[in-house]
Amino acid sequence: MEALSVISEISEDAPREENGVLQAVFDESGKFHSSDRVCIGGYVSDNARWKNFGADWKRFLARRHIASLHTSDLMSRRQPDYQGVTFSESDKLEILKEGMAIANSSVLACFGIAVDCASFKAMSKAAQKQCYGDAHLFCFGRLVKAVVGMLEKLNPITDREIHHIHTVFDDNREYAVRCYELLDGVKERNPSWKARLSGICFVDDDKFPPLQAADLFSWVSTQKMIVLSGKQARFDIAILDELLDIATTGRRVIDEWYIDESMKEVERKLLGDLN
Numbered sequence: 001m002e003a004l005s006v007i008s009e010i011s012e013d014a015p016r017e018e019n020g021v022l023q024a025v026f027d028e029s030g031k032f033h034s035s036d037r038v039c040i041g042g043y044v045s046d047n048a049r050w051k052n053f054g055a056d057w058k059r060f061l062a063r064r065h066i067a068s069l070h071t072s073d074l075m076s077r078r079q080p081d082y083q084g085v086t087f088s089e090s091d092k093l094e095i096l097k098e099g100m101a102i103a104n105s106s107v108l109a110c111f112g113i114a115v116d117c118a119s120f121k122a123m124s125k126a127a128q129k130q131c132y133g134d135a136h137l138f139c140f141g142r143l144v145k146a147v148v149g150m151l152e153k154l155n156p157i158t159d160r161e162i163h164h165i166h167t168v169f170d171d172n173r174e175y176a177v178r179c180y181e182l183l184d185g186v187k188e189r190n191p192s193w194k195a196r197l198s199g200i201c202f203v204d205d206d207k208f209p210p211l212q213a214a215d216l217f218s219w220v221s222t223q224k225m226i227v228l229s230g231k232q233a234r235f236d237i238a239i240l241d242e243l244l245d246i247a248t249t250g251r252r253v254i255d256e257w258y259i260d261e262s263m264k265e266v267e268r269k270l271l272g273d274l275n
Helices: 006-013 047-064 089-106 117-121 125-130 135-154 176-189 191-196 209-228 237-248 261-274
Strands: 022-029 037-046 109-116 165-170 197-203 252-258
Touching: 022 047, 022 135, 022 209, 037 047, 037 135, 037 209, 047 089, 047 209, 089 209, 089 237, 109 117, 109 135, 109 209, 117 135, 117 261, 125 261, 135 165, 135 176, 135 191, 135 252, 165 209, 176 191, 176 197, 191 197, 209 237, 209 252, 252 261
Parallel strands: 022 165, 109 252, 165 197
Antiparallel strands: 022 037, 037 109
């Protein structure tokens, strides 16, 4: 997957009135205490591109005669239809492909952080504590670190114009306050995070289409994690990789998969730092 410079993209054709502000939109799939895996994924873009995305997404939904897209509900085998419309398996796959393509046409970067919960729980208590004691919070912290890290490489603080980023997450009663507290604490300890991150909010995805696209990206990433864990997912790895390629081709991509050895490597580094 080809990686393009986010900042060079913006400097060439983003409207001047955006003042270098980016918007990152992320959704999660799975819960640490009730799921085998957790993933947070989504996109970064500027306001002008998100506006174009919104118009394209509205037309996409209208063509399918649905009001919104919640991927897990669409793909559920427990209900015969989705929002009153019956879709075949091939129809559903085409909806996923079209949704990924629409996102790809408007975003600048794609992010996905996935954790196998059994691998997380297999770490020592000391290592889990260093990872905030919860795979969801670990994903959140890694995700924000990846976004800030990308901007620091492409647009150093010494540059005349600093590109700030505003983060939007799906409204989540269980984790919203904990994520905010985590982020606020890290910003106080890390000046570069404080300089980059203009704010965080939690929004109802029914009312904010970019979150529906992030939900789709996160769902597909979670399905890939299922395959990586040796279990059967909704689609085989070839289809899942095709879907992810549709979303990420020509865009900067940061993805991290924490399962088995990669999670053990996190533990070794953390315990090494503690010692």
